[in-house]
Structure formats: structure tokens, C-alpha cells
Amino acid sequence: MKAEVVNQQGIKNVGIEKEIVTKSSKWKKIRKHWQLYFLVVIPLIFLITFKYVPMAGILIAFKDYSVVKGIFGSEWAGMKYFQSFFESPNFSLLLKNTLGLSIYGLIVGFICPIVLALALNEVQNGRFKKFVQTVTYAPYFISTVIMVSIIILFLSPNAGIVNNILGLIGIEPINFLGNPSYFKSIYVWSDVWQNTGYATIIYLAALAGVDTQLYEAAKVDGANRFQKIMNVDLPGIFPIIIVLLILNVGSIMSMGFEKIYLLQNPLNTNSSEVISTYVYKVGLLGANFSFASAVGLFNSIVNFILIFTANKISKRFSSSSLW
Amino acid sequence: MGKTKNTSIKESKVDRIFIGAVYVFLVLVLIAVLYPLIYIVSASFSSASAVTSGRVWLFPVEPTLLGYTTVFKNPQILQGFSNSLFYTVVGTFISVTITIMLAYPLSRKTFYGRKLIMILLVFTMIFDGGLIPLYLVVKNLNLIDTIWALLLPSALAVFQVIIARTFFQSTIPDELVEASEMDGCSDIGFIFKVVLPLAKPIIAVLVLMYAVMKWNMYFDALIYLKSDTLYPLQLILRSILILNTDPSANIEDILKMQGLKELMKYSLIVISSLPVLVLYPFVQKHFVKGMLIGSVKG
Structure with missing residues (x-):
């Protein structure tokens, strides 16, 4: 009734009145629900306490944190800790290891599931396909600790299975984990072993959704299977590929702390020390909270910039993006 | 017409070679994944000397259960096992409960603030405060070295909230909500009477995803716990399998049991993966489902 009366009084008033009406009904709805x-x-409360309060806690990266004075009572330190990190001899090594390990892992770990999914998609025998899927998904559920134990046992220079096999063709036992130059490959390829099968799930679902008319059209054009993969399958899953690529780029700086830390030993730290393991050692083991927070913040910011840029680039060159 | 027929026969030869190559590739992948798993199981049932001298290739050599009996004699491992069971059961319960508490309201179109909360959730996926600030929060809450340090900080997983929300959005029709409102049913009543019974599939997905996560978790325990009576299995495994320290054995024993220790490692790997392996058929089905729901709209 009221709205009707207002209607006769001109457009401007209607707008205001409507807003009031919806606002009060909004509160009514909230009260009702x-x-x-x-x-x-x-x-x-969980979200704020364990995700957002720590974000505010980043303040200590700019302070001389003392346990007694607390976060807010501690003196400001400005950019002191950032500066000392950038100037430390560790900086270039840490950055090199972090980027080297993650870019290597990103490229290999990204291509393998796509190849496996495309191959599985070609299989017509449902049972065989299912069997391959069941087997290749399984390693995903192995815990990091167990995974690293398996790596250490298998690569052991004394009677590890890998060296036993190499021994068959006359190669002397190699101390794989004691040699920094093997570290990155061990890390990346064991990840491939563990995660490739599971990562195919999304691609297989996307492949199942590819328009069957396109296959018919390709058939009419006389395309062979390989050409169909290149011209129908790959373009069909391209949007998913892009989204996952952005997500992976976003985790470049935050990859696998748990696994790297467990794989480390004094002989390979030269190539295995990355920013996250360094933060843990300096910050928690060395109780150097402010310095470690600064390093951690640097890590988060680089990460954020990477994911943001990747998203922007993909927005420009294709229609798919995260937001 | 004749020409296309010809080419299609010719191409099918190419195709046959191609599909043959695909099968060869997949069989190689199968072997690469399966062989290490078989080797571990076989080694765990072999004799200590066969393992340490590298005589195990595919099947158990000099079969024995010695590796397993050694594992079960270790009080630390048993304690870790029961601790992990506790963390997994209670932690999963807390996680699933709060995930649904958040996901269901977010799925209702009339819920004000859902956009803001979604942004808050997704933002934590691309930016976080880092290890030290989180540690200090846990410390200031006096949770360090208590069971709560393993149960609370990691309780809410954003990805799982999004999966659950997507599920509710697509399975609970608005008409159902409206009809129950007409009947004077409260929102909580509606959740218990209608939503939860319909949500069994997503609850199964959430339970399994959280349970696997919690069973396999070790990092939180590493940074938050000090007393070894609270240690979950993964931390005990780390000290035995990776650091090679077993405080329960003295030096003489270590020398005597060096071979046995290597054997025990394989048995330990099998046993500690057992709970997940037993659930694997369900886990696989529901994880795949969860991933698919999650990928519909991230």
C-alpha cells in the first residue's frame, strides 16, 4: 500500500523509499533467519583466529619482537629485518633453490597429468582404464613422512633397491641423497610418482565433457587419433589447464615444506635449503621471530604477485581466469 | 565416397599403431607405480638378512612376520598409533561440523554477507601470514603442547567449505526451503530434518578427506608439541624411519638389531598406511567425487 502511494510522488522519492523498505525487510529477514x-x-571465529589474526601478526616483521613486551609493545624496527635478509649471503642461494625447485616441479608436475589423462582417455577397455586409475591414485594417500622414508630406503647406498638394480648393470652404489645435484630431481620425480594419477581426475572429467560433435567433425575431416587429441581434446580442456596453471603458479613459493625438510641432510642442504625451511629453522628453532616473519612475509608477497600476474596474463590471452 | 573410405582405412592403421603405443605407455606407468608398492610389501615379509643383502626383488624372500612382531613390541609406536587415532576421529568430527556450519548458510541465496565471507575464505588461499605469526597465535592461546594444538588451528579447510557449499547449492532446492518455512520449520530444524539426511554423500566426502589429512599430518605436531606422549604416529615414524633414532633401544641392541631395524622399517610403512589402505576403495570413490564437485565452481 505504502509503495503505491509513493509511486505517485515522482521517481526520485520512489528510489529512496524503496531503499528504506528493502533495508527494513533485510533486517526482518536477518532476524527471521x-x-x-x-x-x-x-x-x-576459527577463520579469523587462525588465518586473519596471523596476517595482522605480520607486524612483528617490522618490529623488534620481544616475548615479554608482546607484539604491540615491541619497538618498531622498520625495514631492518628485510634489509638484513636481502643482504645476507643466504638470500641468493635460498631464492635460487626455491625458484629452481618449484619451476622444475611446476613444469614436470604440470605436464605429466595432462599426458596421462589424454592417454587414459584413449583407452576403450573400461576395466583396464579403471585398473590404471585405481593404481595410480593410490600413492596420493601416502603420508609425507612415509613417502620420504620410502625415498630414503630405496635410494640408500647400502642395499637400497635402486642401487641394487643399478648394480645389475655394473654401476657402483651412488649416495643419491648425499649429492646436492640429485636433490631437485629426486624431489620432483617422486612427486610425479605420488601425485600424477590423482591430478588426472579433473582432466578426465573435463575430457568427458568435450562435445562429441567435435569428434564427429574431426572424423569427417579425416583426422587420426593423434590429430584428434591435438585439435579436439587439448583445446577442450584448455580452460581447466589455465586455471590449474594459475593455481600452481600461485604455490610456487610455498611448495612442499614438509617433504623438503624431511629430505634434507647436511650433505644436500646446498641445493635443498629453501625459503620455507629457512624460516622454520631461523624462526622456530632459532627463536628469531621477527627476522623469520620478515622472510615469510617476503615469501607470501612474491607468491601473491605471482598468482595475480598469472591471472592477469591469462585473462588477457584467454577467456579463463580465477576471478 | 570411395576416397574417404580408403583414407579412413589407411588412417586406422596409423591409429592402431598409436593406440598400441598408448597401451604400452600405460603399462609402463602401471609398472612404475606398482613396483615400489609391491617391493615394500614383499620386503616387509622377508627376513632381515634378505632385505639388508638386497636379495628381495619382487616376492618375499625367506618369509617371516618378524618385522611385524618387532613393530608391535615397540610401545612408542603403539602409543603413536592410538594418539593418531584420537586426533583423526576427534579432529575429523570438529572439522566436518564447522565446515557444514559455515557451508550451509553460505549456500542460501538469501544469506546476507555470503559474498563477503566467500571473499574472506578465498583470500586465505592466496595469501597467508606465514608460519611464525600463526605459531605466536597458537602460543598466545596457550595451546602449545596440548592436544588442542593439533585439533583447532587446522580445523577449517577452505577447499572443503567450498565443496560442501557447492553441493548444498546444487542439491537442496529453494522450493524445499520455502515449503518448510511455510510449515513454520526453523532453520536449525530444517538442517537436522532435511539438509543433513540429504547431505550424506557430501558428509562422506568430507569425513574421508579430513580423516586422511589428519592421519597423515605431521608438521603441526612437529612445531606445536613437545611431550612425546602426545606425539601422533607420523612424528614417531619420522624419528624411527628418517632420523634413525629410537630412544627405546640402547646401543648394544642397535648394533645387534641393525638388520632387523631395516626390516622393521618396511613393516612399519605397511602398518601405518594400513588404515588409509583399508578405506581406500571408499576413499577413492569419495575423493574423486569431492574433486569433481570442487572443480565445478572453485
Whole structure:
């Protein structure tokens, strides 16, 4: 009734009145559904406490943190800790190892699942396909600790299976984990072993959704299977590929702390020390909170810039992006 | 017409070679994945001397259960096993509960602030405060060296919230909500009477995803726990398998049992992976489902 009266009084008033009406009905709706808002409170407390409060805690990277004075009581230190990190001899080594390991892992770990998914998609025998999937998914569920133990056992210079096999063709036992030059490959390829199967799930789902008319059209054009893969399958899953690529780029700086830390030994730290393991050692083991936070913040910012840039680039060159 | 027929026969030869190559490739992949797994199981059932002298290739050599009996005699491992069981069960319960508490309201179109909360959630996926600030939060809450340090900080996983929200959005029709409102059903009543029974598939997905996550977790324990009576299995495994320290054995024993120790490692790997392996058929099905729901709209 009220809205009708207002209607006769001109357009401007209608707008204002409508806003008031919707606002009050908004509160009415919220009050009516208060139970939903009540439910969300506890999970939000978790989110804020363990995700957003730590973000505010980044402040200590700019302070001389002392346990006694607390975060807010500690003196400001400015960019001191950033500067000392950038100037430290470790900086270039850490950056080199972090980027080297993650870019190597990104390229290999990104291509393998696509190849496996395309191959699986060609298989017509449903049972064989299912069997391959079941087997290749399995390693994904192995814990990091177990995975690293397996790597250490298999690569052991004394009776590890890899050296036993190499011994068959007359190669002397190699101390793989004691040699820095093998570290990156061990890390990356064991990841491939563990995660490739599982990573195919999304691609296989995308491949199942490719328009069958396109295959028919390709058939009419006389395309062979390989050409169909290149001209129908790959373009069909391209949007998914891009989205996953952006996500992977975003994790370049934050990859596999757990695994790297466990694989480290004094002989290979030269190529295995990355920013995250360094933060842990300096910060928690060395109780150098402010310095380690600064290093961690540097890491997060680089990460953020990477994911942002990747998203922007993909937005420009293709229609797919994260946001 | 004749010409296309000809070419299609000719191409099918190329295709046959190609598909042959695909099968060869997949068989090689199968062997590469399967062989290490078979080797571990075989080694775990072999004799200590066969393992340390490298005589195990594919099948168990001089079969024995000695590796397993050694594992079960170790009180630390048993304690770790039961601790992990506790963390997994209680942690999964907490996680699934708060995930649904957040995901269901977010799935309702009339819920104000859902956009803001989604942004808050997704933002944590691309930026985080880092290790030290989180550690200090946990420390200030006096959770260090308590069971809560393993249960609370990692309780809410953003990816799982998004999966659950997507599921609710696509399976609970708006009409159902409206109809229950007409009947005077409260939102909480609606959740218990309608949403949860319909949500069984997504609850299964969430339970399994969180349970595997919690069973395999070791890093939180590494940084937050000090007393070894609280250690989960993964941390015990780390000290035995990777650091090669076993405080329960003295030096003489170590020398005597060097071979046995190598054997025990294989048995330990099998045993500690057992809970996940037993669930594997379900885990696989539901993980795949979860991944697919999650990928529909990230």
C-alpha cells in the first residue's frame, strides 16, 4: 500500500523509499533467519583466529619482537629485518633453490597429468582404464613422512633397491641423497610418482565433457587419433589447464615444506635449503621471530604477485581466469 | 565416397599403431607405480638378512612376520598409533561440523554477507601470514603442547567449505526451503530434518578427506608439541624411519638389531598406511567425487 502511494510522488522519492523498505525487510529477514547467522559465528571465529589474526601478526616483521613486551609493545624496527635478509649471503642461494625447485616441479608436475589423462582417455577397455586409475591414485594417500622414508630406503647406498638394480648393470652404489645435484630431481620425480594419477581426475572429467560433435567433425575431416587429441581434446580442456596453471603458479613459493625438510641432510642442504625451511629453522628453532616473519612475509608477497600476474596474463590471452 | 573410405582405412592403421603405443605407455606407468608398492610389501615379509643383502626383488624372500612382531613390541609406536587415532576421529568430527556450519548458510541465496565471507575464505588461499605469526597465535592461546594444538588451528579447510557449499547449492532446492518455512520449520530444524539426511554423500566426502589429512599430518605436531606422549604416529615414524633414532633401544641392541631395524622399517610403512589402505576403495570413490564437485565452481 505504502509503495503505491509513493509511486505517485515522482521517481526520485520512489528510489529512496524503496531503499528504506528493502533495508527494513533485510533486517526482518536477518532476524527471521538468525539461526543461520548464529551457525556461522563459530566457523568464522576459527577463520579469523587462525588465518586473519596471523596476517595482522605480520607486524612483528617490522618490529623488534620481544616475548615479554608482546607484539604491540615491541619497538618498531622498520625495514631492518628485510634489509638484513636481502643482504645476507643466504638470500641468493635460498631464492635460487626455491625458484629452481618449484619451476622444475611446476613444469614436470604440470605436464605429466595432462599426458596421462589424454592417454587414459584413449583407452576403450573400461576395466583396464579403471585398473590404471585405481593404481595410480593410490600413492596420493601416502603420508609425507612415509613417502620420504620410502625415498630414503630405496635410494640408500647400502642395499637400497635402486642401487641394487643399478648394480645389475655394473654401476657402483651412488649416495643419491648425499649429492646436492640429485636433490631437485629426486624431489620432483617422486612427486610425479605420488601425485600424477590423482591430478588426472579433473582432466578426465573435463575430457568427458568435450562435445562429441567435435569428434564427429574431426572424423569427417579425416583426422587420426593423434590429430584428434591435438585439435579436439587439448583445446577442450584448455580452460581447466589455465586455471590449474594459475593455481600452481600461485604455490610456487610455498611448495612442499614438509617433504623438503624431511629430505634434507647436511650433505644436500646446498641445493635443498629453501625459503620455507629457512624460516622454520631461523624462526622456530632459532627463536628469531621477527627476522623469520620478515622472510615469510617476503615469501607470501612474491607468491601473491605471482598468482595475480598469472591471472592477469591469462585473462588477457584467454577467456579463463580465477576471478 | 570411395576416397574417404580408403583414407579412413589407411588412417586406422596409423591409429592402431598409436593406440598400441598408448597401451604400452600405460603399462609402463602401471609398472612404475606398482613396483615400489609391491617391493615394500614383499620386503616387509622377508627376513632381515634378505632385505639388508638386497636379495628381495619382487616376492618375499625367506618369509617371516618378524618385522611385524618387532613393530608391535615397540610401545612408542603403539602409543603413536592410538594418539593418531584420537586426533583423526576427534579432529575429523570438529572439522566436518564447522565446515557444514559455515557451508550451509553460505549456500542460501538469501544469506546476507555470503559474498563477503566467500571473499574472506578465498583470500586465505592466496595469501597467508606465514608460519611464525600463526605459531605466536597458537602460543598466545596457550595451546602449545596440548592436544588442542593439533585439533583447532587446522580445523577449517577452505577447499572443503567450498565443496560442501557447492553441493548444498546444487542439491537442496529453494522450493524445499520455502515449503518448510511455510510449515513454520526453523532453520536449525530444517538442517537436522532435511539438509543433513540429504547431505550424506557430501558428509562422506568430507569425513574421508579430513580423516586422511589428519592421519597423515605431521608438521603441526612437529612445531606445536613437545611431550612425546602426545606425539601422533607420523612424528614417531619420522624419528624411527628418517632420523634413525629410537630412544627405546640402547646401543648394544642397535648394533645387534641393525638388520632387523631395516626390516622393521618396511613393516612399519605397511602398518601405518594400513588404515588409509583399508578405506581406500571408499576413499577413492569419495575423493574423486569431492574433486569433481570442487572443480565445478572453485
